[in-house]
Amino acid sequence: MNGRLLEVNNLQTHFFVRRGIVKAVDGVSFKIDKGKVLGLVGESGCGKSVTAMSILRLIPSPPGKIVGGEILFRSEDESGNEEEIDLLKLSLIEIRKFRGKRISVVLQDPMTSLNPVFTIGNQVGEPFRLHEKLSGPALLKKIIEVLKRVRIPNPDVRIADYPHQFSGGMRQRVSTAMGISCNPQLLIADEPTTALDVTIQAQLLKLFEQVQQESNMAIILITHNLGIVARLCDRVCVMYAGRIVEDGSVRRIFKEPAHPYTRALMESVPRLGKKKRLFSIEGQPPNLLFLPTGCSFWPRCSFADEKCKQEYPPITSIEGDDYVRCWQYSGGTVS
Amino acid sequence: MTAMSSNTNETSLSAGTQTRKAHQLLTFIRRGPTIPALIIITVILCAIFAPYLAPHDPQKIDPKARLTPPAWSEGGSGKYLLGTDSTGRDLLSRIIYGARVSLIVAVIGISISATLGTILGLTSGFFGGITDMFIMRIVDVMMSLPVLFLALAFASVIPSGMYIIILIVAFFGWSHYTRITRGEVLSLKERDFVALARVAQASQKRIMLKHILPNPTNTLTVLVTLDVGGVIMFEAAFSFIGFGVQPPTPSWGNILSEGQNYLTTAWWIATFPGLALMAMVFSCNFIGDWLRDALDPKLRQL
Numbered sequence: 001m002n003g004r005l006l007e008v009n010n011l012q013t014h015f016f017v018r019r020g021i022v023k024a025v026d027g028v029s030f031k032i033d034k035g036k037v038l039g040l041v042g043e044s045g046c047g048k049s050v051t052a053m054s055i056l057r058l059i060p061s062p063p064g065k066i067v068g069g070e071i072l073f074r075s076e077d078e079s080g081n082e083e084e085i086d087l088l089k090l091s092l093i094e095i096r097k098f099r100g101k102r103i104s105v106v107l108q109d110p111m112t113s114l115n116p117v118f119t120i121g122n123q124v125g126e127p128f129r130l131h132e133k134l135s136g137p138a139l140l141k142k143i144i145e146v147l148k149r150v151r152i153p154n155p156d157v158r159i160a161d162y163p164h165q166f167s168g169g170m171r172q173r174v175s176t177a178m179g180i181s182c183n184p185q186l187l188i189a190d191e192p193t194t195a196l197d198v199t200i201q202a203q204l205l206k207l208f209e210q211v212q213q214e215s216n217m218a219i220i221l222i223t224h225n226l227g228i229v230a231r232l233c234d235r236v237c238v239m240y241a242g243r244i245v246e247d248g249s250v251r252r253i254f255k256e257p258a259h260p261y262t263r264a265l266m267e268s269v270p271r272l273g274k275k276k277r278l279f280s281i282e283g284q285p286p287n288l289l290f291l292p293t294g295c296s297f298w299p300r301c302s303f304a305d306e307k308c309k310q311e312y313p314p315i316t317s318i319e320g321d322d323y324v325r326c327w328q329y330s331g332g333t334v335s
Numbered sequence: 336m337t338a339m340s341s342n343t344n345e346t347s348l349s350a351g352t353q354t355r356k357a358h359q360l361l362t363f364i365r366r367g368p369t370i371p372a373l374i375i376i377t378v379i380l381c382a383i384f385a386p387y388l389a390p391h392d393p394q395k396i397d398p399k400a401r402l403t404p405p406a407w408s409e410g411g412s413g414k415y416l417l418g419t420d421s422t423g424r425d426l427l428s429r430i431i432y433g434a435r436v437s438l439i440v441a442v443i444g445i446s447i448s449a450t451l452g453t454i455l456g457l458t459s460g461f462f463g464g465i466t467d468m469f470i471m472r473i474v475d476v477m478m479s480l481p482v483l484f485l486a487l488a489f490a491s492v493i494p495s496g497m498y499i500i501i502l503i504v505a506f507f508g509w510s511h512y513t514r515i516t517r518g519e520v521l522s523l524k525e526r527d528f529v530a531l532a533r534v535a536q537a538s539q540k541r542i543m544l545k546h547i548l549p550n551p552t553n554t555l556t557v558l559v560t561l562d563v564g565g566v567i568m569f570e571a572a573f574s575f576i577g578f579g580v581q582p583p584t585p586s587w588g589n590i591l592s593e594g595q596n597y598l599t600t601a602w603w604i605a606t607f608p609g610l611a612l613m614a615m616v617f618s619c620n621f622i623g624d625w626l627r628d629a630l631d632p633k634l635r636q637l
Contacts, residue, residue, distance in 0.1 A: 113527035127535040162632040
């Protein structure tokens with residue numbers, strides 16, 4: 001039976017810049033169960049990556065600061081007892097034990113996530129060297145093993161190659177290898193396929209699926225590609241302007257999206273065979289320095305009324321664990 | 336990082352990869368600039384084995400053989416291959432001994448300035464903030480100083496000699512290493528591989544030294560080789576105007592300086608040390624160019 005792995009409650013990450021406070025993440029809550037895949041979708045700049053980096057405690061400070069909330073991570077200690085730890089309460093030394101080993105990450109751009117001056121064997125070995133203190137033939141065996149897991153052909157030869165000798169897709173595989181090297185319980189994949197072309201994307205998604213099934217790790221998948229969400233995820237959180245506006249199972253969200261923003265997103269996906277002009281959401285995402293009062297989506301929402309402009313809608317449960325933040329569902333003032 | 340990579344290499348490589356590596360190394364050397372490399376090796380050997388290579392004592396005066404032209408020209412003598420100077424000292428021996436001064440100044444002076452400059456640049460770029468501002472303002476000051484003028488001021492206060500040139504090179508040379516390292520570190524520390532290293536539990540020190548520092552090394556190596564030429568020129572110029580290395584100790588600069596009075600009558604005195612100087616600086620620049628390509632892993636595979 002799968003239990004809860006990570007619970008984020010009311011996470012607030014703000015950036016203190018000269019012109020004011022950017023509330024990049026402002027009260028985000030979500031949960032993820034062991035071995036499940038959670039999709040985090042939303043427009044550029046809505047706080048997806050900042051949420052992910054907050055979990056890893058990799059927010060550049062200054063200017064960034066996690067000002068509130070808790071990130072509860074449930075894991076087994078050495079003796080097999082379950083313990084729940086608030087990652088935000090750990091010191092920077094303690095968090096190192098979690099990062100890379102229990103929570104790991106694959107980043108967007110394989111061009112910059114590999115160090116150009118070292119062979120990939122050397123880089124993939126770094127987590128083993130530091131977390132598991134391996135060296136020599138044991139280290140080598142582990143490196144080849146993990147490269148095999150991400151389906152890199154001839155790993156024993158390729159291990160001595162430099163990143164530029166790999167294609168983009170292969171580099172992202174190497175990157176993934178680094179991410180999964182220590183068998184993390186949670187892998188954060190920050191737009192892992194955005195920098196790749198479609199055929200390579202498909203290959204990489206397959207790889208993610210395989211790796212996830214093999215090792216039963218939970219994945220937080222950050223993307224703005226709804227197709228990827230539909231294929232890989234169990235649950236989806238839709239983010240808008242630093243908040244989660246809708247959280248639900250993939251099946252429900254694709255079948256009957258609740259929040260107007262989610263609905264608009266679904267409309268904006270091109271479909272084969274439909275000869276209609278593609279829908280696009282009017283306007284632009286709000287400037288996080290000057291958020292509109294009330295619901296941050298109202299200036300672009302076709303259902304907005306007076307109440308939406310005054311107050312941010314509360315969390316309204318709709319179906320099971322699913323919730324939405326929209327006045328349409330709470331109070332029912334909007335028709 | 337050398338320990339790390341050799342570690343993986345030794346244990347990892349199958350026989351095939353090892354031959355490939357050896358092959359790569361061979362092509363790498365074959366593509367090197369042969370003539371400049373030979374010139375530099377010759378100069379280094381001359382500096383080290385000067386007492387064995389020099390046909391005469393560089394300071395021994397032979398009044399009867401004053402201003403003897405080189406052996407192949409009219410009036411030359413087989414005893415003095417490149418001729419003699421105004422007091423009859425053997426020019427070839429003096430040039431061979433002069434290489435010592437040039438090389439010692441270049442090697443020691445640049446080691447100090449490059450090391451210091453790189454450490455400061457790395458610190459400055461990596462930590463940013465006040466540290467960065469402080470170090471960079473000092474660099475600005477250093478770069479705005481008129482080097483030759485201040486060097487002269489130094490030399491007039493402290494008794495001149497070889498060490499003063501080393502001191503000046505070290506003192507004035509570090510700032511551009513700092514600037515270049517800082518610039519590269521600023522862009523490197525934002526790259527994802529640094530975040531990933533952090534995820535892999537690497538400490539600040541390890542990230543700085545093992546993940547970031549190897550990246551600018553090829554730029555720095557090129558800078559060093561170019562600097563070698565510059566410093567040798569500086570030493571020559573400094574000795575030429577009478578500070579720095581004092582006669583009768585030979586240095587390329589002060590031989591040139593003595594030779595300038597005889598340019599019309601004894602052309603060889605200024606010409607040969609000048610040629611040696613030119614060949615050395617030229618070779619250093621060539622080697623620097625080659626190293627830049629050779630050290631870049633992107634070009635290494637070809």
